[in-house]
Amino acid sequence: MGYLEPIESVEGRRRFRVLSPVDGHEVGTFAVSTAADVKAAVAKARAAQPAWDATPVRERVAVVLRAVEILRKNADAYSDRMYAETGRAGLDTLMIELFAALDSMNFYARNAERVLADKTPGMHLLRMKKARIAYRPLGVVGVISPWNGPFILSLNPSVQALLAGNTVLIKPSEVTPFSGQLVAELFAEAGLPDGVLQVLLGDGETGGALLDAGLDKIAFTGSVRTGRKVGEACGRNLIPCTLELGGKDAMVVCADADLERAAGGGVFGAMMNAGQFCSSTERVYVEAPVAEEFIAKVVSKVKELQIGRDIGPFISSAQVAIVEAHVQDAVAKGAKVLAGGQREGNAFQATVLVDVTHDMDVMTEETFGPVIPIMVVKDLEEGIRMANDSQFGLGASVWTKDKAKGDRIARRLIAGAVMVNESSMTYGALEMPFGGRKASGVGRVNGADALQNWCHALPIITDRFGSKEEAVWYPYTPEKTQKLRKALDVIWGTPLRLFIK
Numbered sequence: 001m002g003y004l005e006p007i008e009s010v011e012g013r014r015r016f017r018v019l020s021p022v023d024g025h026e027v028g029t030f031a032v033s034t035a036a037d038v039k040a041a042v043a044k045a046r047a048a049q050p051a052w053d054a055t056p057v058r059e060r061v062a063v064v065l066r067a068v069e070i071l072r073k074n075a076d077a078y079s080d081r082m083y084a085e086t087g088r089a090g091l092d093t094l095m096i097e098l099f100a101a102l103d104s105m106n107f108y109a110r111n112a113e114r115v116l117a118d119k120t121p122g123m124h125l126l127r128m129k130k131a132r133i134a135y136r137p138l139g140v141v142g143v144i145s146p147w148n149g150p151f152i153l154s155l156n157p158s159v160q161a162l163l164a165g166n167t168v169l170i171k172p173s174e175v176t177p178f179s180g181q182l183v184a185e186l187f188a189e190a191g192l193p194d195g196v197l198q199v200l201l202g203d204g205e206t207g208g209a210l211l212d213a214g215l216d217k218i219a220f221t222g223s224v225r226t227g228r229k230v231g232e233a234c235g236r237n238l239i240p241c242t243l244e245l246g247g248k249d250a251m252v253v254c255a256d257a258d259l260e261r262a263a264g265g266g267v268f269g270a271m272m273n274a275g276q277f278c279s280s281t282e283r284v285y286v287e288a289p290v291a292e293e294f295i296a297k298v299v300s301k302v303k304e305l306q307i308g309r310d311i312g313p314f315i316s317s318a319q320v321a322i323v324e325a326h327v328q329d330a331v332a333k334g335a336k337v338l339a340g341g342q343r344e345g346n347a348f349q350a351t352v353l354v355d356v357t358h359d360m361d362v363m364t365e366e367t368f369g370p371v372i373p374i375m376v377v378k379d380l381e382e383g384i385r386m387a388n389d390s391q392f393g394l395g396a397s398v399w400t401k402d403k404a405k406g407d408r409i410a411r412r413l414i415a416g417a418v419m420v421n422e423s424s425m426t427y428g429a430l431e432m433p434f435g436g437r438k439a440s441g442v443g444r445v446n447g448a449d450a451l452q453n454w455c456h457a458l459p460i461i462t463d464r465f466g467s468k469e470e471a472v473w474y475p476y477t478p479e480k481t482q483k484l485r486k487a488l489d490v491i492w493g494t495p496l497r498l499f500i501k
């Protein structure tokens with residue numbers, strides 16, 4: 001069953017019906033925004049931007065904090081509306097969408113005035129000048145989001161951009177359009193002025209139109225394939241972008257790990273959101289001496305998981321075929337299924353695979369499903385080598401009771417972020433920069449100073465003393481040349497240079 005059905009076009013706009021992944025009931029219909037719609041929305045956002053820029057940061061913060069209150073009070077209603085088009089199980093919506101959204105809004109709002117305030121670096125050499133850095137909004141920015149975290153991945157970059165004084169256009173995934181639309185509803189209720197945040201529903205047609213619509217930055221979250229197109233367009237248009245793309249996170253389990261915690265963390269990391277998580281635990285390397293015990297613990301935990309209660313259906317109907325193909329490819333090449341392994345309606349059973357190799361798609365391509373493939377390695381060196389043998393580099397984890405060793409291994413793993421004895425933490429740790437290496441992406445979102453990434457850091461250099469002229473201004477004379485030559489030796493040829501920093 002597809003969850004997205006094309007229906008009759010109206011006024012030149014293609015339309016879709018969105019169906020529930022759980023029981024196929026109609027959730028709603030929407031029309032695909034055309035290039036003309038995108039152009040009109042950009043014009044509206046451009047017109048609204050100067051007034052929003054002129055709105056003091058404190059007032060922007062107040063809007064965001066009102067949104068926190070509205071979302072908290074109406075958490076169940078928001079959750080129900082997200083559930084309608086995602087069909088997620090158990091805690092997933094609460095944890096991934098609501099908790100994360102409240103935290104993002106509160107964190108960035110609370111830090112906005114400090115982060116966006118002018119900075120006054122002392123000048124290391126030109127002390128007669130006053131220097132300030134002002135954080136000026138970029139203008140009109142686009143947020144293109146995927147279906148696996150449709151509310152938070154639309155909201156988090158948008159909140160940052162709004163606080164920084166930009167006006168924002170969100171293009172949510174066509175698979176989960178209404179969760180993206182909820183962001184605009186939330187902020188409208190919180191009192192955001194008209195035109196400051198707009199949502200454009202649609203698919204690649206709308207996203208593609210946005211790329212060439214004269215925006216000032218694009219924050220893209222989605223697949224590597226689309227990410228390349230976004231990167232190319234931003235390169236062509238010479239605008240900045242962040243690309244948050246796919247992952248194949250490795251988990252390295254050392255012989256001295258707490259195996260109970262490692263097994264629990266691995267299973268949660270692999271199965272949460274039915275594995276539809278960019279930083280999902282997608283492959284495990286366990287040292288031989290503890291492999292048997294670790295695998296037994298993982299299998300026992302996975303066998304307790306139930307479809308419906310713990311594992312929801314796939315949010316995108318296309319995903320079940322990908323996961324099934326990865327498991328079948330692995331089995332055909334010699335992998336053994338120790339739990340699960342089968343499709344169940346629109347879901348896939350929580351699955352444990354062993355005897356896997358890097359010749360299998362399940363170890364090299366993003367599976368994005370509830371599958372935990374485990375490879376036994378002879379020692380740690382082999383584990384680190386295998387973990388780094390990937391086209392992706394979003395996240396990774398290492399499990400050991402020796403924290404100093406965990407730290408050393410973390411530095412050798414080629415990944416955007418590494419966890420030690422932790423699972424699925426990185427996107428939610430808002431004070432840390434988040435982003436991938438290799439094919440997992442370009443640029444960083446989040447981090448203590450993330451709001452500055454939505455600004456042009458404008459240096460303003462002002463003369464302090466008002467003398468009539470500077471030592472090197474015209475006309476050039478032999479005296480001026482001599483003075484400058486002498487200064488060169490005094491500054492860098494004497495101990496004075498030690499104080500210049």
Ligand code: NAD
Binds near residue numbers: 205207229441
């Ligand atoms: P996708 O690339 O298919 O779609 C993402 C968005 O791009 C959608 O809104 C889509 O409509 C739009 N789009 C499609 N074609 C476009 C085009 N030509 N120009 C502009 N926009 C276009 O990705 P998806 O399947 O929705 O999302 C799943 C992927 O997202 C997975 O690979 C996952 O790992 C990744 N992801 C990454 C992160 C991260 O932070 N690194 C977070 C979540 C998801």
